[in-house]
Amino acid sequence: MKRTVALKLIVSQEQSDALLETQKAFANACNQAIPFVIGNRCWNRVALHHLCYYQIRESIPSLGSQMVCNSLHKVCSSYKVLKIKKSQDIPAITFKDTGSVHYDKRTYSFKDNILSLYTTKGRIKCEFTTGDFQREYLERGAVKEAELIRKGKRWFFNLVLDLPDMQIKKEGKIFSVDVGENNLATTSNGTIHGGERLRHERDVFLARRAKLQSNGSRSAKRCLQRVSGRERRHVKETNHIVSKQIVEEAVESGAKIIVLEDLTNIRKRIKGNRRMRSRLHRWSWHELQQFVEYKAQEKGIKVVYVNPVYTSQTCSKCDCLGSRHKHLFKCSNCGSYQHSDCNAAINLLKLGESVVSSTAPVNVPMVAVA
Numbered sequence: 001m002k003r004t005v006a007l008k009l010i011v012s013q014e015q016s017d018a019l020l021e022t023q024k025a026f027a028n029a030c031n032q033a034i035p036f037v038i039g040n041r042c043w044n045r046v047a048l049h050h051l052c053y054y055q056i057r058e059s060i061p062s063l064g065s066q067m068v069c070n071s072l073h074k075v076c077s078s079y080k081v082l083k084i085k086k087s088q089d090i091p092a093i094t095f096k097d098t099g100s101v102h103y104d105k106r107t108y109s110f111k112d113n114i115l116s117l118y119t120t121k122g123r124i125k126c127e128f129t130t131g132d133f134q135r136e137y138l139e140r141g142a143v144k145e146a147e148l149i150r151k152g153k154r155w156f157f158n159l160v161l162d163l164p165d166m167q168i169k170k171e172g173k174i175f176s177v178d179v180g181e182n183n184l185a186t187t188s189n190g191t192i193h194g195g196e197r198l199r200h201e202r203d204v205f206l207a208r209r210a211k212l213q214s215n216g217s218r219s220a221k222r223c224l225q226r227v228s229g230r231e232r233r234h235v236k237e238t239n240h241i242v243s244k245q246i247v248e249e250a251v252e253s254g255a256k257i258i259v260l261e262d263l264t265n266i267r268k269r270i271k272g273n274r275r276m277r278s279r280l281h282r283w284s285w286h287e288l289q290q291f292v293e294y295k296a297q298e299k300g301i302k303v304v305y306v307n308p309v310y311t312s313q314t315c316s317k318c319d320c321l322g323s324r325h326k327h328l329f330k331c332s333n334c335g336s337y338q339h340s341d342c343n344a345a346i347n348l349l350k351l352g353e354s355v356v357s358s359t360a361p362v363n364v365p366m367v368a369v370a
């Protein structure tokens with residue numbers, strides 16, 4: 001399994017200027033490759049190399065040959081993520097001067113606690129700071145590719161490590177998690193991770209940004225720059241905390257499988273007024289699921305995604321359709337009253353059991369194993 005650690009670099013002003021110049025040259029190389037991608041409808045790394053490698057080398061002589069190859073790799077990776085169909089037009093991606101720089105084993109090296117990096121002004125050697133978490137991963141894993149990023153005046157080296165795979169548990173229970181916007185997550189054991197406080201804080205961030213943007217003064221723009229990314233970091237930290245608690249609960253329950261919802265393209269189906277659409281489009285359910293998935297992988301727990309259709313409208317006790325009003329679910333068939341999110345989590349648990357059960361019913365939604 002692969003993990004990423006962020007190493008904070010300790011660089012001088014001269015080294016920072018060299019990295020900054022490399023960052024701009026790398027972005028320029030990526031942008032020069034875009035017309036070849038669109039004109040030839042090609043985002044295969046080898047084919048794109050034959051199409052434009054020599055042109056980019058001639059136009060940017062300060063950028064080394066391997067960094068040009070890395071720039072083509074970054075362009076191809078960016079287009080592959082889009083999953084463009086044959087009937088679709090190819091969009092023009094723009095790489096900013098502030099974007100990340102892709103490094104491979106030919107363009108960086110480690111020796112003791114010194115990191116050697118390629119720049120357009122020659123190799124630089126700099127120290128980096130690590131915590132206990134990073135040191136533990138560095139000792140366990142084999143170094144792979146990396147990304148150099150800049151945050152303000154600070155430089156970070158995001159290094160990918162290849163760690164030994166954990167053995168998947170073969171015995172245990174099924175554990176399910178229902179994600180939502182009002183309640184961030186609800187487990188099949190009945191644990192509810194509320195989202196009211198996070199939603200309120202996000203609304204405060206949104207109102208503050210709107211107020212500063214409508215002001216338009218120089219001081220308001222400086223304040224916007226100062227608070228930029230604060231909401232994103234807060235949401236990410238909250239998702240880390242909740243996902244850690246979910247996986248710990250699954251381990252304590254003796255689970256071998258965690259069942260999650262497949263919410264692909266859910267934003268395309270969102271209906272509501274402008275404020276509601278804005279709220280739901282900022283809902284970071286995918287990030288929370290990703291955090292649960294990689295944390296569960298470290299514990300040897302498999303993650304299964306199921307189609308959540310009708311899980312919020314079906315009674316978990318009698319399998320009949322009921323009515324849901326906010327957090328209350330009522331079944332008119334058996335007369336049961338349940339928390340709507342707990343009811344949905346139990347229905348997800350039943351779908352997860354159908355994945356491993358040989359006697360599962362035939363008419364169940366499709367499932368996908370992560």
